[in-house]
Amino acid sequence: MADTTSPRASSSVTRTPTSLTQGSTTKGGIGESTLRPDGILKVTGEFAYSSDLWHEDMLWGYTLRSTVAHAEIRSIDTSEALATSGVYAVLTYDDLPTEVKNYGLEIQDTPVLAHGKVRHHGEPVALVAADHPETARRAAAKIRIEYADLPVVTDEASATAPDAILVHEGRDDHHSGHVPHPNIVHRQPIVRGDADAAAARADVVVRGEYVFGMQDQAFLGPESGLAVPGEDGGVDLYVATQWLHSDLRQIAPVLGLPEKKVRMTLSGVGGAFGGREDLSMQIHACLLALRTGKPVKIVYNRFESFFGHVHRHPAKLWYEHGATRDGKLTHVKCRIVLDGGAYASASPAVVGNAASLSIGPYVVEDVAIEALALYTNNPPCGAMRGFGAVQACFAYEAQMDKVAAELGLDPVEFRQRNAMEQGTVMPTGQPVDSPAPVAELLRRVKSRPLPPERQWEVAGGAADVRALPGGLSNTTHGEGVVRGVGYAVGIKNVGFSEGFDDYSTARVRMEVINGEAVATVHTAMAEVGQGGVTVHAQIARTELGVTQVTIHPADTQVGSAGSTSASRQTYMTGGAVRNTCEAVREKVLEIGRRKFGTYHPAWATAELLLEGGKVVTDGGEALAGIAEVLEDEAVDLELEFRHRPTQAFDLRTGQGNGHVQYSFAAHRAVVEVDTELGLVKVVELACAQDVGKALNPLSVVGQIQGGTTQGLGVAVMEEIVVDPVTAKVRNPSFTDYLIPTILDTPTIPVDVLELADEHAPYGLRGIGEAPTLSSTPAVLAAIRNATGLELNKTPIRPEHLTGS
Amino acid sequence: MRVTFTVNGAPQEADDVWEGESLLYVLRERMGLPGSKNACEQGECGSCTVRLDGVPVCSCLVAAGQVQGREVVTVEGLAGEGGELSTVQQAFVDAGAVQCGFCTPGLLVAADELLERNPEPSDGDIREALSGNLCRCTGYEKILDAVRLAAARTEEAV
Amino acid sequence: MEFLRPASWEEALAAKAEHPSAVPIAGGTDVMVEINFDHRRPEHLLDLNRIAELQEWEVAGDTVRLGASVPYTKIMEHLRAELPGLALASHTVASPQIRNRGGVGGNLGTASPAGDAHPALLAGGGEVEAVSVRGTRLIPIDDFYKGVKRNALEPDELIRAVHLKKATGPQQFSKVGTRNAMVIAVCAFGLALHPDARTVRTGIGSAAPTPIRATTAEEFLAAALDEAGLWESRGVLPPAVARQFADLVSGAANPIDDVRGTASYRRHALGVMARRTLGWTWEQYRGTEQDELDDRSKPCA
Structure with a gap:
């Protein structure tokens, strides 16, 4: 392809992305499991990730972040840092070049550098560029910031109290007019039918309160990139992101440059899962490069990465389900409170998803739903795989099991009796107009033979601890171990919804x-x-x-x-x-x-x-x-x-054809729980998913297994722990934020259905997120099955299972 | 300080190394070998795994000065001299064990050493040997497939 | 920062004497994390990798002199018979890569209550060989831990080795973590039967400001075994004895709530681990003659 004539500086940058040329000995078309064109580069170590970028005279950028969650900034003194040998620039809010000093995906509420106050732990306050990362760190340590602590709001009660301190004063964004309190980012009710009247018909009513912890995307490639000043006054930015043009739209105004002078190239991306939807180091690197006239590289370490991107919204969810004796749902009422943290990020869209998908893939005529996201001084939350549907699925699937138990019905049978199908009308009034094989997916995972019991036993009566709860830590040789089986199914929208021009x-x-x-x-x-x-x-x-x-x-x-x-x-x-x-x-x-x-x-x-x-x-x-x-x-x-146009949800009733397509997956989890120590080994996590059309079956299965494992992680170990008093993050490291290892991850047999959606290219269905939904509640259901405990919070911790 | 050691069979030298630098940093930023990855820099992910005098270690936790005079093999040293992929590299490509690929270099070094030590590992052995290498994309199933495939291919070739 | 690279043990001692604040670095698995995350900027790093004798061990008579830098992997592979509890503990340390680098000297030097080796060292019994230019002293392991991340070393001393008693009976180690591999202990427990001395020793990790022994539990159990003549009869251990032992171990702990677990869970888990490890060791003691002990002291893998 002809190269453009823009004054790019790429010639002296090494390890920039290259074209991938791939032949094929077969047709290599859709439906075949062709191999990745970047596979060989990735196994030889040659693939150029954003943290691999290098320029011969480049500087290293470093971000100084707030050590407190909510405080006024009384003063910042950078003089000593600037005087440090090897330091080329120190920037604060006062150095921002234009009147545009905030950015944001939907609401521009996020300061490029803190101004006047900080609203969460780890907020960027100042930037340093120096000739070595250690020089930059030492200089940053010499920046004197005087904070005056402000009270923190950390949950719904403190955020919406009459005298609550406002996280953002003077809001004038397009949600500010309809929210009941300025510390609520967005609220979406959905009302359809008459839930109160339907409740009167219910033979059983089950209520539950659920808590979903804060999950981190924990992509392995940390936030990083290289900004190179161009001869035309513009900048070339090589970066790992999820959406180049969205970045560009947010970056250029802050720099005071027309978009054509901010030339962005995607560098190798080490995973994303939603965590690169928002900007991290992009503007910072560009500011430093333009200020110093030198290329600037920024690479977060793992500690900083936990502050460098948004997380999955933690949530509190209240549900009421009713059903008749014959196992038909009468109604669902629910209230979902998502903690959006200090900045809006993707919170409004997450609210829309949580509300519209809140009852799951079931037929329910009468619903009363409310979902909202709060502004608090907790870490900002936004996009992560599953996007609002994950939290809801955890709760409604727990409820489905509880109702089934009340009715004395098999949990799968109960779900199948209420399963939606093509033609079912969503709570939003939108009919599902392509296959929705919910009952069939459940049938498939249920009909699979169960894995053999006591797989840890080896010849001679010894135990292979690797196959037991606790694993290599040698906590049980079979004592206290009880097996449990659980099921879950979920529904996820595909594509951008609510009238977005996607x-x-x-x-x-x-x-x-x-x-x-x-x-x-x-x-x-x-x-x-x-x-x-x-x-x-x-x-x-x-x-x-x-x-x-x-x-x-x-x-x-x-x-x-x-x-x-x-x-x-x-x-x-x-x-x-x-x-x-x-x-x-x-x-x-x-x-x-x-x-x-x-x-x-x-x-x-x-x-x-x-x-x-x-x-x-x-x-x-x-x-x-x-x-x-x-x-x-x-x-x-x-x-x-x-894709087909969608509609916004009505702000009072939630009615509207808001979604493009739906995606469904079901899981069966088999777990073994050491009931005395509260440790869990997931033995098998089988998934069935409708993918419409598998364009690349090998990749499809890989996506399903990966998504399943992220759901497993938040079921049994993953949580960012935020101190409720200080709103500071307590575990920003891979030592204490744990993600599953290969010894925590079971076999994941996958059953792929291909029921075409006639509205979509090749009949395909987006697949990446659905398996992340049902994995978590399936594991929780299996643990409940093994222990008999109610377990309304995820992730499960050992003390939840032992009662100690 | 100056540090001199052998990387993938070739002598390498780095000058003006800050004493707090890790082997990982020196490989990536001073020797033009960014294949070893910087995912956690605290020994909790394995993406920076290299072999130090033959032994798999996290290069982020080796001080650069400790490597003086020693031998390091990185992911860049796994392929043959003509660039042909090693058995384990090819198996990772073929089995679909690579998605974002950030964990891949460390996994390859660890898996390669496992198969050298134990040519016919059980699934439990594979899981144990790779339990220090986090992957966030694949759910590990295809990684297990890849190591099994590499073992089978090595067996066939014998 | 200055990087000191002594080529011999004598040079290392001289360097430590000259720069008492120098931070020794061997496997690097603690020190480098602190440097990478900017938690520590020592004036001097004292590299011990070039000192071959730190990587060596000798088995002589009834003791093992284990070099401070012998990697955990080597302990697992070569010292399972002599030091079964420490070998089991070694297997729970972090990841294979870390076990290839880290050694007991690092755990002792850092003296974190969460160090995996401590409960096994306390249960097995032994002494820390602390050396300076002034000379050598052997610090009993029971006197080594002084406070949270504080130990009995003088500023000019380095750990040369630990002198550990060869196992004369079954030993076990168990650790609770919230992941099935590569995890820091929520709490840990080590147990060693010493049939030769008719004693029992224990070690508790991550459940007090320092690693500790549950001495009341040890004394209770030794007395109970003695009174019932169980050392000789190798009879069934009465469940009530196991229960009380577990309760006493639990009671010996002085844990806190932190991000890894609650104090009450730690107490509970220690009781469970104490009961189970006692069951495993006692069954092994019952089922084997001494010379067979060595092979069966561990579960598979």
Whole structure:
């Protein structure tokens, strides 16, 4: 693809992303488990991640963060830091170059650097650029900040008390008019039918209060990037993110630069899971680079990473379910309070999801739902895989088990009796207009044989502790161990909802190189590990009949791809690639008709395809080689793709066709619990999921297993612990924020259904998030089954199981 | 200070090394070998695993000065001289064990050493040997597949 | 910061004498975390990697002299018979990579109550060989831990080795963590039967300001075994004895609530671990003659 003529500084930057060119010995099209085009670079260590970037005279940026959660900043003295040898710049709020000093995904409430006060522990206050990271750290330690502590609001009671201190004074964002209190970011009720009247018909009513802890995305590649000042006064930014154009929209105004002078390139991304939806070091690196005139690299360490990105909203959820004796739900009432922390981030959209998906994949005519997100002085929360649906699923699935128990019904049977299907109307009034095989997914996980009991026993009567709760810590040789089995199913929306203009862009070029027709795909899609680049190559092969496909690095030289989130990229950017490929194919055929149309009538009359490097008729007759058609001509198109429009939810009733598509997964968890010590070993976590169409079955299974494991993590170990008095984070490290190891993760058998959604490209369904939903409640259900305990909080801690 | 040691068979030297720098930092930022990854810098993730005199260690917890005169093998040293992938590297690609790939270099070094030590590991052995390497993307199933595949291929080749 | 690289033990001692605040670094698995996370900026780092004798061990008579830097992996592989409790504890240390670097000297030097080796060292019994240019002294392990992350070393002393009693009976180690691998102890317990002396020793980790022994529990159990003649008869241990032992261990702890667990859970878990490890060791004692003990002192893996 032709290089643009912008004054990029990339020539002297090393370890920048390269194009990925991949051939194929098979057709390599959709439906095949083709291998990742970046796989070889990733196993040799050559793949260029954002923390690998290097420039010969680069400086290191460092962020000084608040040590308190809520305080006025009385003064900042940077003089000693600035005087440190090797320091090139020290920046505070006063150094910001324009009137735009805040950013944010939806509400621009987040200061680039704290001004006047800090609102959460770890908020950026000052920046240093120096010739070595240690120089920068030592200089930062010399910055004197005088704080005057303010009271903290940490939960609903303290945030909405009559005399509550306001986290943001003078709000004028578009949610401020309809929220009942300025410390509520957004509130979404949903009312459908008459829940009170329906409750009168219920034979059993079950109420529960649930608590979901704060989960961290814990992607392994820390926030990092390199900003290089350009000769034109602009800046080149290489960074790991989920949505280049969203970053750009937030960065450029703060720098006072037109967007075209902020040239962004996606560097290798070490996982994301929602945690790179918001900006982290992007603006900071650019500010330092523009101030010093030198390239500036910023790399967070793990400690800083815990403060550098938003987390999953912790939540309190109250539910009431009613059912008739014959096992039919009468109504659901619920109230979901999400803690958004100090800044809005994605909270409004998370509220919309939590509310609209709050009752799960069930048929319930009469509902009364309320979801809201708070502003508090806790760490900001925003996007994470599952996005509002995860917290709700944990609670409604616990409720489904409780109702089943009240009715004396099998929990799977009870769910199946109430399972939604195609045509079911959501609480929002939106009919589900594609397959919704909820009962079938449950049937599949239930019918799977159970794993053998006592797998820890080895010859000679000894015990393999690796297969027992406690693992290598040698806490049991079988004593106290009880097995439990639990089920859960969930529903997740795919794509951006609530009337958002959700689109993606793909540029596709087809040309002949060395006698062979090849395609180049250029999008701004953030490959964060999910395998979008693999799928794009497959789509290009399928649509254009080529073998060799080059994936151009993602950057802002092409239109927006939207975010790698909401399970949307295969649908949206995959859709955009297909869309553009189809248009390219038409152009190729036009050229063919122009050149060869007179030689064969089929050029005019037949349905023509590109296959195996040739133009062929739908009857299989080859008319010409693509290379002959194109010769030295190239076809190069850039087009946008949109999904069906959606509607906003009514602010009072929550009614509206808010979602594009739904995604469903079910899990069965088999656990073994050391009931005396409260330790858990998950033995198997089987999943069944409808994916519509598996474009790459190997990647699909990998996504499901990965999502399942993140759900397992928040069931039994993962939680950011925030001190309720100081609002400070108590465990910002991988020593005390634990994610599952390979010894905590069981076999994850996956059953993939492919029921096409006729509205979606190839019939596919976004898959990334659904398995994260049902995994957690399935594990909790299994632990309840093993212990007989109620367990209304996740993650489970040993003391919850022992009562001590 | 100056530090000199052997990396992947070749002598390497770094000057002006700050005494608090880790082997990981020196490899990544001074020797142009960023394959070893910086995920936690506290020995809790294994993404920086290298072999120090043959033994797998977290390079983030080795002080640069401690490596003076010693031998280090990183992920960049696993492939053959002609660039052909090692058995375990190829197996990771083929089995779908790579997603974001940030944990991959450390896992490869650890898995390679496991198979050298124990060519026919049980699943329990694989899990134990890789229990110091966190992966956030895959759920580990495909990683197990990859190590099993590498073991089977090595067995076949014998 | 200055990086001192002594080539010999004598040079190391001289360096430590000259710079008493120098921080010794061997496996680096504690020190480097503190440096990477900017928690510590010592004026001098004293590298002990070049001192070969720290990586060596000798078995002589009824003791093992274990070099301070012998990695946990080597203890697991080579000293399971002589030091079964420490070998089990070694296996629970962090990850394979850390076990390849870290050794007992680091645990002792840091003296964190959460160090995995401590309960096994306390239960097995032994002495810490502390050396300075002034000479060598052997500090009984019972006197070594002085406070939260404080030990009995003088500023100019380095740990050369630990002198550990070879096991004369079954030993066990058990640790609660909230993950099945690579986890810091919520609390831990070590137990060693010493049939030769008709005594029992214990060690408790992460449940008091320092690693401690549950001496009342030890004395109770030794007396109960003696009174019932169980050392000789190798008879069934009465459940009431096991229960009381567990209660006494639990009662010996002085834990706090922290981000890893609650005080009451720690007390509870110590009781469970005490009862279980006692069951395992006693069954092993009952079922084996002394020369067989060595092979069966651990569960698989």
